Amino acid sequence: MDSVRTCVACRKRASRTELLRVVVHEGRLVADDRAVLPGRGAWVHPTARCLDRAVSRGSFPRALRVSGKPDAGPIENRLKTLMDN
Template sequence: MVAVRTCVACRKRAPRTALLRVVAHEGQLLADDRAVRPGRGAWVHPTAHCLNQAVARGVFSRALRVSGKLDAGPLENRLKTRMDN
């Protein structure tokens, strides 16, 4: 049986392997490629469109149940590096 998750940006369901797990750590959004970091995670398609949509709508704070604005810079840099390769 394949694990299925929902993208927090576009709300489409996809296999866990097709999505990127994101966690909040010290006010920053970090990619959790191996899905082993502690804490609550949010799943997003590893595309610029879904990431931009999620950041613009502020869904990461809600999905991760943290208050305040989270810095998406490290996640955006990681995703840009991943798309360039």
């Protein structure tokens, strides 16, 4: 059975396979496709809408328990690549 996680943006619950795990690495938000990177992870739907909402509301720093605002560039670029394919 697949575990259920909550999207940090829309707060909807979904299985891990439907969500993208995001972690902070060297001050940047990075996608953790295989959910194996160390540290706290935040889960978000891999859509521009949920990503934009999470970034604008400051959901990632709160969920990941980091101070400041991590650079969302890498995760935004990654999402654009996913949506283009």
